[in-house]
Structures are given as C-alpha cells and as structure tokens.
Amino acid sequence: MKVLNYIHGEFIEPESDHWMDNLSPSTGDVIGSIPLSDERDVGNAVSAAVAALPQWSGLEPLERAGWLEKIADCLESKFEEIAYLESLDTGKPISLSRSVDAKRSVSNFRFFSELIRNLDEEVFEMEDATNIVKLKPVGVGALITPWNLPLYLLSWKVAPAIGMGNTVVCKPSEMTPLTADLLMKVVDEVGLPPGVVNLVHGDGVAGSSLTGHSDVDLVSFTGGTETGSKVALSASPKFKKLSLELGGKNASIVFSDCDMEKTVEGVTRAAFLNQGQVCLCGSRILVEDSIYDEFVELFVDSVESMVIGDPMNDSTQLGALISKEHLKKVEGYISLAIEEGGEILTGGAPCIPKELSEGNWLAPTVVAGLDPDSRCSTEEIFGPVVTIHRFEGEARAVEIANNTRYGLAGSVWTSDLEKGERVAGMIHTGMVWVNTWLHRDLRVPFGGVKDSGIGREGGRWSLGFFSEPLNVCLKHE
Numbered sequence: 001m002k003v004l005n006y007i008h009g010e011f012i013e014p015e016s017d018h019w020m021d022n023l024s025p026s027t028g029d030v031i032g033s034i035p036l037s038d039e040r041d042v043g044n045a046v047s048a049a050v051a052a053l054p055q056w057s058g059l060e061p062l063e064r065a066g067w068l069e070k071i072a073d074c075l076e077s078k079f080e081e082i083a084y085l086e087s088l089d090t091g092k093p094i095s096l097s098r099s100v101d102a103k104r105s106v107s108n109f110r111f112f113s114e115l116i117r118n119l120d121e122e123v124f125e126m127e128d129a130t131n132i133v134k135l136k137p138v139g140v141g142a143l144i145t146p147w148n149l150p151l152y153l154l155s156w157k158v159a160p161a162i163g164m165g166n167t168v169v170c171k172p173s174e175m176t177p178l179t180a181d182l183l184m185k186v187v188d189e190v191g192l193p194p195g196v197v198n199l200v201h202g203d204g205v206a207g208s209s210l211t212g213h214s215d216v217d218l219v220s221f222t223g224g225t226e227t228g229s230k231v232a233l234s235a236s237p238k239f240k241k242l243s244l245e246l247g248g249k250n251a252s253i254v255f256s257d258c259d260m261e262k263t264v265e266g267v268t269r270a271a272f273l274n275q276g277q278v279c280l281c282g283s284r285i286l287v288e289d290s291i292y293d294e295f296v297e298l299f300v301d302s303v304e305s306m307v308i309g310d311p312m313n314d315s316t317q318l319g320a321l322i323s324k325e326h327l328k329k330v331e332g333y334i335s336l337a338i339e340e341g342g343e344i345l346t347g348g349a350p351c352i353p354k355e356l357s358e359g360n361w362l363a364p365t366v367v368a369g370l371d372p373d374s375r376c377s378t379e380e381i382f383g384p385v386v387t388i389h390r391f392e393g394e395a396r397a398v399e400i401a402n403n404t405r406y407g408l409a410g411s412v413w414t415s416d417l418e419k420g421e422r423v424a425g426m427i428h429t430g431m432v433w434v435n436t437w438l439h440r441d442l443r444v445p446f447g448g449v450k451d452s453g454i455g456r457e458g459g460r461w462s463l464g465f466f467s468e469p470l471n472v473c474l475k476h477e
C-alpha cells in the first residue's frame, strides 16, 4: 500500500521522490511505502493551507459543523476498513481498533460538530457598554501525531481545528501512515474545499520543517517529551500557539479497601492496553502493604491469562510492539530492571507466536522489588512492562506517585470515594480516575503537567486552543 501526500485536494508524490518502507509490526513484512517529504513538500502544503484560509475562515460555524458531520458519516461508513488498517499498521488487536480507534475517530468529528453547532458568543454587560467575545480562527495549524493511536489522535486535532475555521497541515508518524491516508480520502470524497486539510508524510525532517515554518500559526503536537521540547524550541521564535501532549509514567494506587476483582481487572487493562503503548497507561502499580501479596498473585494470574497473538484474531488481547527499535528499547528497560535489583514476576522475554516469528513480540512483564526511585520505576518505558511497589498510608502513596518528571494521569482504587477524591486531588497530574481508567468524556480537559506537556485539549478547551478570542466592546448611546 503506497500512500501519497495530500496537498490542495490532490494526492501527490514527494518532490524528492524518496520513499521508505512501511513495516508490519506483527510479521516484519513490508506492507507499503511512504513518501519521505522534505521542506519543499511542507512549503507546498503550508501554501495550500494559507490560500484556503480566507474562504474557510469566513464560513459560518454552522456550515463548518456540517462539514464535520459529513466527514463523520463517511468515516463511519468505513468503520471496518479503519479498524483493519489500524491493526495492520500498529500491530494492535482488531477488537481494540474497533472499540477504541475506529469508534473514537468517528465520534471525535461528531462531537466537535455538535459542540461548534451549539457554541454561543459570551456576552458581558457593563452599565454603559456590552462586551462580546468572538472566537476567531488562529490561522494555519500544524498537527503532529504519534503512532500509538494514529487516527484517534489525528481526528481529535483535525475536527476542532477546522471546525473553528483554521486550515491545517497534518504530519502523522511515519510508522503509521495508513489511517491518516484514509482520512484524506474521506476528506476528498466528501468534497471539502481544497487546502483546508493537507497532509505530508515523512520523518522528523518533515515534522521540524512544519513546526518551524513561518506561515504556521499554531502547533498541536502529541508525542514523546524529547521531541516535544524540540517542537517548543522551533515554535518559540514566532510565538506560535502551542499545545504539547507528551509522555507519562502514571501510577495506579490500590488501597486495601478496593473491590479486589474489579481492581485486578482494571489495573491489568490500565497496564497493558495497546501493549502498554498509551501515554495514560498505569505503568507503576502501588499496592497497600496489607493486601500486597494477595493482589500480586491475582494480578500476575490475570496478566498471564491475556491472549497474545495475531492482531487480526478477534480473541487477541495483546498484539505486537510498533517496531524493532522500540522493542529493543523496552527490552533494554527489562535488563535495567534486573540490574537495579528487580524481580521479574512474569514475562521478561520475547514471546513469539509461531507463525509470526519476524514480528516485534514481548510477553507482558511485571517487575517487583524495585526502589520507587529507580530509573525503571520513574522513566517512561511505553511498552508492556510495569513495576509494582508496596506502600503504607495515603501520604506515602501520593509521594511515590508524584516522584517522577511526568504528570499526565493516574488512577486510585478504593471503595471509599471520599478518600479516592482526596487522594486524586493530591496527585500532580492532569487527570485522575477513581475505580476506573481511560473512562473519557469528550467534554473534559485532557493534558498533563510537568514534562507531560503544556495546555489542555478536549471539549471547550480544544475550541479555546484552536481559536483566538476577540473582545468587541460596544459603548451604549
């Protein structure tokens, strides 16, 4: 499957005619080729977005909401295709691609369509004047997305960005181009005006030319913390509006009064969904001393019962890791865990389904006995490896949870909701779930603190980020 750039409503080859292979994570086979775009392609895409801006930003919000709805309908008609391509490209189980990726990609467009349709201007009355707050488009947006939730995250940015009247250039991860390509086909099929949505494929060269381009007014980036800091540097000379959704090292705090069965199930899901390759994954499990042994036994049983294998099988719960390089990085952390004095309770080695021996496979791995300050316990591994720790008392749980450079999310497991809310309030992150995980209402803010990023997206926070407020003050007679 060869994908092309999408610029000014046309699918075109890169100026350089340089390409790279797209590899299947589960088999290692070449499944397609991707343009290696450079600054010329980025320049063409940005010019198309600049040219489309006056007409698109001049539409009424209701008209733009109508376009989002059309895109949602068209995406929905391709639901199975989205799920298939996402599993092919990422190695994730098809059941997950259906229930999370495909479903959310459609609902992102529907949700923002509805939100924009119902958006009222804020009005503040003074004794002698009326203030109106108008939300104006920012201009041209650069939307950069990672490989773990490709269309889910791209649609999360494209929908509010164009809904608020901006035009955009997208740059998906070079490892997962297929559903971004499908979105461009959808945009083309519904007849969106040329230049409103453009896309360049490629590696960091394309990404950095895009974020540094002088006609780009806004950058929305989801990816790793180190890349995020490069993006911030390249956006800063022109004071571009910037949102960074970066890494995480999230704690799942298990109190002795939790519902054991539901907690084991929830903590297992939080640890290993998408092979642990979700920024929100609960990769540090903190368990209250009095139930530690019982919890660990049940948790390890639960992890060992997960079905690993061909992503296209309906019963598969764990698929392959994204790439050989990433697998090596994750395995490096397992070696480090042993050096740091950890004990591998389960996993720790490649697990190779016979028919898929060239893929990037790793058994879900649980490490105990590490110091909560150790590198494995505080650095983002972004794979199916979790560390498990004992604690005594709320204060110590919070101290361990906060002891990392990241501050994205966390979860608390207790039958005492007051305690859950109290502890959640002390965790220094952008999101905390109590007795659940990744339970998302699209109206609420999403984002992190510390090295997990800056800014929030989601609901009206997305509309705020993708717009500039203009205060018009009308003096009364």
Ligand code: NDP
Residues within 6 Å of the ligand: 144, 145, 146, 147, 148, 149, 171, 172, 173, 174, 175, 202, 203, 204, 205, 206, 207, 208, 209, 211, 222, 223, 224, 225, 227, 228, 230, 231, 245, 246, 247, 248, 278, 279, 380, 382, 408, 448, 452, 453
């Ligand atoms: P990367 O940071 O490597 O890449 C993210 C995107 O940025 C890719 O499209 C990448 O292109 C591009 N890119 C690379 N270099 C530059 C540059 N200098 N300027 C602009 N863009 C560039 O992240 P991964 O794709 O490896 O994704 C994994 C990371 O994403 C994890 O750390 C994870 O925690 C984080 N993440 C955060 C989320 C959140 O909401 N907080 C959600 C999901 C993931 P290329 O593919 O060529 O490298």
